[in-house]
Amino acid sequence: MPSSSSSFLNPHISSMNPPVRLMASCTTPCSLRTRFALRFLKTLVKIKRSSPPPPSSSSNSSPEKTRRRTQRIKRAAYSSMARAVGRRRAWSQALMLKLKFSVKRTNQHPSLSPTKMGGPQKAPRKAGGRILVIKRKNSLVKGSPWRGCSGVDELRRLVPGGESMGLGVLLEETAHFVRCLETQVSVMRSIADCFPC
Amino acid sequence: MELPARSNEIALEYFQFHDEIRRLMAPPTENASSFTALLELPHSSAVELLHLPEPSKYSAVASSGSLKPYFQHLGAGGMCFPANSAPVERASTFAVETDASSHKVKDEPQAETTESDSNPIISLSQPLLSDFDTEDKGQMPGKRKDREKKAKGSAKKSKNQSSGDAEELPYVHVRARRGEATDRHSLAERARREKINARMKLLRELVPGCNKISGTALVLDEIINHVQTLQRQVELLSMRLAAETPRMDVNLDSIFTTESASLVDQSFSNMVYPLPCSDPQPNILRQYQQYPWHLNPLQHPMWVREELKNNPITSKNSHMSDDSPANPAAMHSRAMEKDRAMKIE
Numbered sequence: 403m404p405s406s407s408s409s410f411l412n413p414h415i416s417s418m419n420p421p422v423r424l425m426a427s428c429t430t431p432c433s434l435r436t437r438f439a440l441r442f443l444k445t446l447v448k449i450k451r452s453s454p455p456p457p458s459s460s461s462n463s464s465p466e467k468t469r470r471r472t473q474r475i476k477r478a479a480y481s482s483m484a485r486a487v488g489r490r491r492a493w494s495q496a497l498m499l500k501l502k503f504s505v506k507r508t509n510q511h512p513s514l515s516p517t518k519m520g521g522p523q524k525a526p527r528k529a530g531g532r533i534l535v536i537k538r539k540n541s542l543v544k545g546s547p548w549r550g551c552s553g554v555d556e557l558r559r560l561v562p563g564g565e566s567m568g569l570g571v572l573l574e575e576t577a578h579f580v581r582c583l584e585t586q587v588s589v590m591r592s593i594a595d596c597f598p599c
Numbered sequence: 600m601e602l603p604a605r606s607n608e609i610a611l612e613y614f615q616f617h618d619e620i621r622r623l624m625a626p627p628t629e630n631a632s633s634f635t636a637l638l639e640l641p642h643s644s645a646v647e648l649l650h651l652p653e654p655s656k657y658s659a660v661a662s663s664g665s666l667k668p669y670f671q672h673l674g675a676g677g678m679c680f681p682a683n684s685a686p687v688e689r690a691s692t693f694a695v696e697t698d699a700s701s702h703k704v705k706d707e708p709q710a711e712t713t714e715s716d717s718n719p720i721i722s723l724s725q726p727l728l729s730d731f732d733t734e735d736k737g738q739m740p741g742k743r744k745d746r747e748k749k750a751k752g753s754a755k756k757s758k759n760q761s762s763g764d765a766e767e768l769p770y771v772h773v774r775a776r777r778g779e780a781t782d783r784h785s786l787a788e789r790a791r792r793e794k795i796n797a798r799m800k801l802l803r804e805l806v807p808g809c810n811k812i813s814g815t816a817l818v819l820d821e822i823i824n825h826v827q828t829l830q831r832q833v834e835l836l837s838m839r840l841a842a843e844t845p846r847m848d849v850n851l852d853s854i855f856t857t858e859s860a861s862l863v864d865q866s867f868s869n870m871v872y873p874l875p876c877s878d879p880q881p882n883i884l885r886q887y888q889q890y891p892w893h894l895n896p897l898q899h900p901m902w903v904r905e906e907l908k909n910n911p912i913t914s915k916n917s918h919m920s921d922d923s924p925a926n927p928a929a930m931h932s933r934a935m936e937k938d939r940a941m942k943i944e
Binding site: 446449450453468471472473474475476479480551553554556557560561569570573574576577579580581583584586587590591593594597 | 791794795798805806815820823826829832834838840841842844846
């Protein structure tokens with residue numbers, strides 16, 4: 403019985419929100435899905451609290467506000483996913499750095515938009531004292547099917563941190579990245595579906 | 600030249616041989632960190648393995664404690680291979696290789712006899728180099744090149760000096776196939792190519808619709824398209840959530856403010872068990888009955904996940920076509936939401 407088992411935790415848990423339950427079902431306690439869901443929900447709550455709802459609950463908020471909130475939610479989704487993955491993967495590290503870097507940048511120069519990572523081929527960046535030098539390893543694209551492949555460059559641009567990876571590592575990271583993206587989309591969709599349309 | 604050709608033949612035969620062993624063996628162990636660990640042998644006997652140039656050392660291997668019970672029926676010439684695990688297989692690969700390489704210099708006829716002994720057992724024709732590589736080397740990608748180089752170096756050394764250095768690092772050997780070049784560069788390139796092909800295979804399984812496409816360029820385009828689709832979906836969903844955020848349930852606040860993170864984790868784990876994956880639907884219906892919201896009982900994350908998997912890849916233009924036709928209500932609600940979001944903007 404869901405309600406009886408969880409009732410000891412919280413007096414009003416019987417009216418507990420379905421999103422938490424829905425996401426907890428079908429997954430192991432410590433899976434990527436639950437980790438991501440937990441973090442994302444927390445951030446979502448924070449965003450909700452920071453932008454107080456308008457007095458009339460209809461579509462009163464300006465489009466600018468909604469766009470800003472969209473951006474915040476999107477960034478929250480990516481950052482919570484990256485943090486849920488942790489430092490195990492190169493792409494999650496790169497993504498965390500990129501988000502941190504972009505936050506710093508917007509704080510310093512609000513007019514500047516955050517740059518996408520992977521633009522320059524060689525760029526020294528500082529991350530908590532360590533200096534990252536991102537070099538492009540060109541030598542690994544020698545084999546015949548990969549020779550003139552523009553898809554590889556495109557993939558490097560898509561996967562965070564892809565510019566500095568070799569091809570083998572890039573493909574591995576892509577696989578994990580795709581799986582995490584699917585998790586992210588499904589969790590976000592289930593959250594969004596839980597609330598009244 | 601005769602020697603490289605000979606090594607090619609030996610190589611081919613050994614691969615077929617080991618493929619046979621693997622077929623008969625249990626699945627390989629996952630610990631691939633160190634060679635001696637793979638061998639499950641004491642260090643000394645591993646080194647011994649390297650030094651002894653005779654096939655009798657295999658019986659020494661066999662008689663050493665952990666590897667005793669299993670013997671292949673191979674070879675009349677005293678080549679007994681314990682066949683109970685992949686590490687032993689690797690051990691024998693390595694042992695045989697140094698053996699073979701040392702034999703190349705010293706005792707060619709002896710090598711030939713030992714090799715010919717394994718001939719009658721060989722029945723396969725497909726080289727499983729890629730599988731072998733993936734299995735062995737997928738777990739230690741970073742060090743492989745060094746090890747290969749060291750292996751080649753040591754093979755060269757043992758060729759010249761015929762005294763195996765006591766190499767304690769794990770070796771993963773790449774064997775040349777018949778008719779292929781055996782110089783260092785092409786070996787390394789081939790190894791890397793196979794690693795990349797293995798990763799591509801994984802990606803093809805992951806991205807729906809890639810199995811039918813042949814050719815890496817198109818598969819890559821498909822993968823890129825899939826990633827872009829997913830990112831677009833994230834953007835759309837964040838738009839939806841941004842629109843829905845003011846209307847979020849108050850309980851959501853209370854859950855996360857009153858409870859600590861550990862408690863919520865506990866609640867997650869407690870809630871998982873009463874809601875087994877095998878039977879989601881009655882539970883979901885029970886949940887939904889408690890709430891006054893009008894929700895489609897089919898909108899379960901598991902279903903959502905399946906829906907995601909069933910998404911057609913060909914929808915490049917319209918993002919709304921990602922929704923599965925199995926959830927018309929969901930689609931309708933999403934369409935309404937999107938319209939509202941659009942109107943807001």
